[in-house]
Amino acid sequence: MDFPVQTIVFSLPSLAVIAYYKLRGGSWRDSLSKVGWRGAAFRYLAAGLILGLLTAAALPLLRLLIPEHVLNDPNLAASRYRGWTIGLAGFLSAWIHEALYTALGEEIFFRGLLGSMLIRMVGFRAGNFLQAVLFLLPHLPLLTVCSGLWPLLIVQLAMGWVQGWLLHRSGSILPGWISHSLGNAFGALLFMG
Numbered sequence: 001m002d003f004p005v006q007t008i009v010f011s012l013p014s015l016a017v018i019a020y021y022k023l024r025g026g027s028w029r030d031s032l033s034k035v036g037w038r039g040a041a042f043r044y045l046a047a048g049l050i051l052g053l054l055t056a057a058a059l060p061l062l063r064l065l066i067p068e069h070v071l072n073d074p075n076l077a078a079s080r081y082r083g084w085t086i087g088l089a090g091f092l093s094a095w096i097h098e099a100l101y102t103a104l105g106e107e108i109f110f111r112g113l114l115g116s117m118l119i120r121m122v123g124f125r126a127g128n129f130l131q132a133v134l135f136l137l138p139h140l141p142l143l144t145v146c147s148g149l150w151p152l153l154i155v156q157l158a159m160g161w162v163q164g165w166l167l168h169r170s171g172s173i174l175p176g177w178i179s180h181s182l183g184n185a186f187g188a189l190l191f192m193g
Contacts, residue, residue: 010105036112048175052182132160
């Protein structure tokens with residue numbers, strides 16, 4: 001089994017912020033909350049789940065947008081799912097992998113740390129938009145695989161914005177993590193088989 005290096009690396013700045021607030025006399029609860037590490041109300045968890053499930057409805061459209069040669073490109077992270085059996089077990093395995101190895105680290109860093117900080121500094125509209133753009137930046141290399149993948153970047157920007165909104169409303173990275181990991185797992189289905 002792989003080691004979740006990305007999640008660990010993306011967590012380190014948040015851990016530094018938590019330690020900073022804790023050393024300045026903050027409670028654990030307040031220090032963790034500064035970066036979205038807290039529970040969320042059921043309605044926001046449900047919203048994250050529904051948003052993630054809506055990705056399944058978009059799969060046929062995504063499949064039309066992605067050329068066949070891209071689905072076979074070994075340079076894409078999702079190519080790890082090539083040859084996996086499409087089914088409940090394959091989907092659940094992909095969901096667990098995406099939740100722990102990709103979505104958790106990205107939600108901790110982009111929404112929990114950057115989103116929280118930017119929203120506090122410049123307000124919700126500008127701060128959330130900035131975190132969504134920053135979230136998009138590491139996804140831009142998709143265009144080097146195929147310039148026709150630009151519609152996926154629009155989807156990623158929009159999802160980053162919605163997941164930032166979920167963080168802002170709930171105060172937690174959990175709803176975005178659910179949405180993000182489910183969306184990635186449904187996307188993995190395109191590569192399976």
